Amino acid sequence: MNPGEIDNIFRDEAGRALATLIRLVGDFDLAEDALQDAFAVALERWTVCELPDNPRAWLVNVARHKAIDRIRRQTVFRGKEQQLVHELELNAQAVDEPPAMLDDDMLRLIFTCCHPAFSPEVQVALTLRTICGLSTAQVARAFLVSEEAMAQRLVRAKQKIRLAGIPYEVPERDALAPRLDGVLAVVYLVFTEGYVATSGADLMRLDLAAEAIRLGRLLDRLMPGRAGIKGLLALMLLHDARRAGRANSAGDIVLLEEQDRTLWDRAQIEDGLRLVDDALRTPGRPQAYAVQAAIAALHARAPSFEETDWPQIAGLYEVLLRINPSPVIELNHAAAVSMVDGPARALDLVDAITARGGLNGYELLPAVRADLLRRLGRTQDAREAYVAATKATQLEPLRRLYARRMREMD
């Protein structure tokens, strides 16, 4: 085996091996250090010997022994640590536990990283670092901060887990629904940053979108039959399936109405459509992610922009507004209404939202207004709105799109 292949195995197994190790050794940092030790041993051994049947169990086993060594090596040998070593040794058989137990470990890790005692940014950072197995440098890049600053943030978070007593567990029945919503929000945050970056030279950051989809699939497997998870996964798959059509080779944005639909990933769309149906057929209250996915499904099914089922899309946004009212969804609703009742009616809706102050500082608001004004032929007003839209974004491809629109109106 070459080091590249071994790296891939580490990448696939790191999160799950870590999840079990944290339970066994009871400490994030010790588990992470011990797993690094085990990787080093594996890198040496697997290049010359054959891969073990179950690489994850092998890694967990070696890491557990490394954790015991690490505790023993600590200079002050106190009674408490003696007890810990004893417990670890008692757990020696623990690696042959049933798969359900190991799945629970992964969920424990996910719910701990997405604990509401952390700010959303910290939840995302912990998730990317420990569950997705990204390096600290990669996580730092995702947040556009220095590696040092991110390392510090992660150290503080892990310290808080230990000192504040954040439990390593899957929440019990009563607490589960709101906590799962929190987990899904983290996954969706990772995805949206990948789908439309906040700033920088590239519209999309495919690595983050792919990580979010991987997390969604993992959750769907660990907690089957949940409409919220299926809906979110479907939403991400359907949006992401359009990635090849959303930008040209120069990195410029290609709008939905201009996209070459043959570039869309049909297999992924089929996958997404199946999941939307599953999500909508699950008993219980309709889930916001599932309704959003149903909207994405209508776009994915439409043979062209003109033949899109706009009335149904506008109707689904109204459903969404009842489940989960928010000014951003109102704005999306207005955009859909512009395709059914025309831009004048939509502009009234947008101005009403603006008057309530609900979208102060929302960077896409001037862009939506600009588009409606342009379609109404109010060139001067549209131009002013595009200037405001350009000021509101940090993303280069969006700025180029607005510049193009202004040129087209000349």
Add this chain to the structure above:
Amino acid sequence: MQYLLMIYQNEVEYAKNDAATSQKMLAEYQAFTQGIVQSGNFKAGDRLQPTTTATTVRVRDGKTLTTDGPFAETREQLGGYYLVEAKDLNAAIEIAARIPSARIGSIEVRPIWVYDK
């Protein structure tokens, strides 16, 4: 009468102290604590973990909202405290959310510093 004595200091600066300075401070605290225990003034007292371990709990419309970090609002003032035993942070947050003032103000949940024996 009973009084709550609240200790405010710059925790970042304090953490920069060398071992000898910290040791000296600790000894002074031990002496002070023993002194007020012997004089009969002592009711309860603890050192707190740093604010980076804090979680602030509010209840609005029946929903428990948590935020990372300490309470940082100058419009509201410390009005009381509970020292509770709870099995983990989730249990502590659950108790904090039942404090009536959680509905109008904020409850900061901060772990007590436990010294190794």
